[in-house]
Each structure stands twice: as C-alpha cells, then as structure tokens.
Amino acid sequence: MYDYLIVGAGLFGAVFAYEMKLAGKNCLVIEKRKHIAGNVYTEDVEGIQVHKYGAHIFHTNNKKIWDYVNQFSEFNRYTNSPIAKYKDKIYNLPFNMNTFHQMWGVNTPAEAKKIIAAQIKDAGISKAENLEEQAISLVGRDIYEILVKGYTEKQWGRKAQELPAFIINRLPVRFIYDNNYFNDRFQGIPVGGYTKIIEKMLDGIEVRMNTDFLQSRDEYLSIANKIIYTGTIDAFFDYCYGELGYRSLRFEDEVLDIENYQGNAVVNYTEYEIPYTRIIEHKHFEYDNSEVQCKPKTVVTREFPDVWTRGGEPYYPINDKKNNDLYSKYYELASRKTNIIFGGRLGMFKYFDMHNVIEESLNLVKKELQDLGK
Numbered sequence: 001m002y003d004y005l006i007v008g009a010g011l012f013g014a015v016f017a018y019e020m021k022l023a024g025k026n027c028l029v030i031e032k033r034k035h036i037a038g039n040v041y042t043e044d045v046e047g048i049q050v051h052k053y054g055a056h057i058f059h060t061n062n063k064k065i066w067d068y069v070n071q072f073s074e075f076n077r078y079t080n081s082p083i084a085k086y087k088d089k090i091y092n093l094p095f096n097m098n099t100f101h102q103m104w105g106v107n108t109p110a111e112a113k114k115i116i117a118a119q120i121k122d123a124g125i126s127k128a129e130n131l132e133e134q135a136i137s138l139v140g141r142d143i144y145e146i147l148v149k150g151y152t153e154k155q156w157g158r159k160a161q162e163l164p165a166f167i168i169n170r171l172p173v174r175f176i177y178d179n180n181y182f183n184d185r186f187q188g189i190p191v192g193g194y195t196k197i198i199e200k201m202l203d204g205i206e207v208r209m210n211t212d213f214l215q216s217r218d219e220y221l222s223i224a225n226k227i228i229y230t231g232t233i234d235a236f237f238d239y240c241y242g243e244l245g246y247r248s249l250r251f252e253d254e255v256l257d258i259e260n261y262q263g264n265a266v267v268n269y270t271e272y273e274i275p276y277t278r279i280i281e282h283k284h285f286e287y288d289n290s291e292v293q294c295k296p297k298t299v300v301t302r303e304f305p306d307v308w309t310r311g312g313e314p315y316y317p318i319n320d321k322k323n324n325d326l327y328s329k330y331y332e333l334a335s336r337k338t339n340i341i342f343g344g345r346l347g348m349f350k351y352f353d354m355h356n357v358i359e360e361s362l363n364l365v366k367k368e369l370q371d372l373g374k
Contacts, residue, residue, distance in 0.1 A: 013228060035195070051282060233348075250305075252302045
C-alpha cells in the first residue's frame with residue numbers, strides 16, 4: 001500500500017509528491033504519457049531546449065512561489081516581449097505606445113487615447129452582447145480588427161460575434177513604451193529546461209510511465225490510501241453527465257539550417273487566413289546563452305488551435321455557462337469521494353498559470369498534513 005497515488009506527473013502532481021516525500025509519505029506517481037513534466041515538458045533538440053507543448057514563461061508576483069521554484073533550478077532573466085504580424089506589418093505586444101505608434105504614427109499617450117476614445121464613441125456600444133462588441137468597447141475598432149479578431153477566432157474556433165463577452169473582460173492597454181508582456185515582479189525560463197525541475201522533484205519517488213489510470217482503475221483504486229487525480233474529471237466519472245468542453249492544440253516542429261529565423265521567441269499571427277496562431281523559435285528563450293545563440297541551426301514550432309475530441313489532448317477548459325454548470329455536477333460527485341482529490345487544470349476544470357498550479361498543490365499539501373496531524 002502507498003500513502004498516495006498521484007495520477008499525472010505534471011507540475012501539480014510533482015509538487016505534491018515532492019512535498020509528501022519530505023513529510024515521510026510513500027508515493028507512487030503514474031503518467032499516461034511517455035515522459036514526465038506534463039505540458040511544461042522540454043526536450044533537447046540540436047542542443048536547444050524545445051517547449052514541446054507551447055511556450056511556457058514562468059512569471060509571478062508571489063515571492064514565496066518564485067523562491068520555491070528557484071530551489072530546483074536557476075532561472076534566466078528572459079522577458080516575454082512577443083510581437084504580432086498582420087498583413088506583413090509588425091506590431092509590439094502588449095498594446096502599448098510602441099503599438100500605437102506603429103498603427104497610427106502617434107507619439108504621445110494623449111494622441112493615442114484620443115483615437116481610442118473616438119473609436120469607442122463611434123461604435124456606440126452601450127452593453128456588449130458578444131466578444132466583438134466587448135473588445136471594441138475596450139480598445140476601439142483598429143486594435144480589435146488588426147490584433148484581436150483573427151487571433152481570437154482561430155483560438156476558439158468560432159466567430160467573435162458568437163463568443164460570450166466575458167472571455168475578454170479586460171484587455172491590457174499601456175500608455176507607455178514598454179513591451180514587457182507581464183507585469184509580474186519575477187519572470188524567467190529555467191536554465192536547462194522545465195523537465196529538469198520535475199526530475200528533481202520526483203527524484204527518489206516511484207514513477208511509472210505509459211500508464212493509464214482509467215484503463216486499470218480497479219487495480220489502482222486499491223493500492224493507496226488516497227489518490228490525487230489530475231486528469232479530466234469528466235473522464236474519471238465515465239462522462240456520466242456528458243463531455244466537458246475543451247480546446248486543443250496541434251504543434252508542427254521544424255529544424256532549420258539557419259542561425260536565426262524570426263528574431264524573437266514568440267511571433268503571433270493575427271490574420272484569420274493564416275491557420276496557426278503563432279510561431280515559437282525556442283533558442284530565443286535562452287537569449288543569454290551564447291553557445292545556443294551561435295548554433296547554425298534553430299528549432300521553430302507552429303501552433304495550431306484544434307477541436308478537442310475524446311482521446312485528444314485537452315489544453316484549455318471552455319469555461320462558459322454551459323460547461324461550468326456541467327462541471328458543478330461533476331464537482332458534486334467528486335466531493336463525495338473521501339479518498340480521491342481532484343487537482344490541477346483538468347481535475348478542477350480551470351485554466352491555471354504555472355505559479356497558480358504550484359500554489360494550489362502546496363495548499364493541498366498543507367491541508368493534507370494538517371488533517372494528518374503533522
């Protein structure tokens with residue numbers, strides 16, 4: 001018997017297993033994929049750390065969480081400054097004075113604010129009924145048409161007029177010349193990649209790969225006092241109320257025999273007619289590593305939003321009213337399972353950034369140890 005069976009070797013499960021090992025608990029981690037680290041998995045390709053499931057930039061305002069991850073790896077000082085490409089023109093992100101100068105030729109915040117305010121007034125939207133109206137009421141028509149509309153419609157697989165307004169409750173607009181995408185105090189990429197962090201967390205803990213909990217449910221339900229389940233909650237309950245909604249992604253990797261392909265780690269493609277949402281050039285995440293930067297090869301990944309179907313990879317929970325109501329039914333079922341805890345993005349049907357995942361897992365550890373009298 002194990003004290004804990006952890007289903008999933010991603011961030012949530014690895015943090016929980018690491019902390020419970022420190023507390024003297026016997027843990028088994030099982031993972032459906034052939035590798036650990038979940039969606040933060042990085043792989044060495046041509047000496048470059050490739051983010052196999054999309055770009056992951058660690059950022060947080062929580063010093064406790066920042067100090068926590070830094071015990072497992074040194075982080076570089078990478079600053080996320082993506083650019084957007086629309087009809088062969090380049091715009092800085094997030095929306096800031098550089099963007100407004102590129103779009104309208106303005107130089108001062110007053111000029112930019114005047115244009116945005118005039119476009120919002122001309123739109124005459126008193127109450128936004130959909131995402132398109134919400135976005136225009138926040139940033140005006142030009143920014144919406146060029147930088148929001150096509151990208152969003154590709155991401156969600158639906159026209160912006162068919163998407164609920166709450167998806168864009170706010171859009172970051174800065175009237176300063178600042179291309180730093182995040183406002184957080186701490187930001188960076190782990191030197192050597194994320195996989196090494198998870199390897200250190202799971203060191204000395206039994207891990208079984210290529211192991212699907214749901215295919216051997218009866219066996220695994222009986223081998224531990226408690227189960228931490230980080231898979232999809234609807235699959236755990238055999239979709240008894242129906243499927244929850246997710247968006248998926250598809251990635252196309254390419255090794256190129258050139259030193260530098262696009263000059264930036266992340267370039268968004270905001271035209272609807274271009275099927276991918278962005279191209280990632282992984283070597284630029286290691287901007288301060290001269291050995292990587294001088295390599296005569298580079299690795300790029302094109303990221304395509306995709307329809308999720310059962311058996312596919314669910315990346316983004318669709319948290320509209322229909323799905324949230326459905327999740328509440330599954331949550332009620334889950335609350336009756338005294339020896340099973342549902343955690344992480346899929347188990348809780350909620351999008352989390354990496355620092356949120358770690359914090360959620362640490363909070364669960366604290367609660368478990370309190371319940372055990374530690």
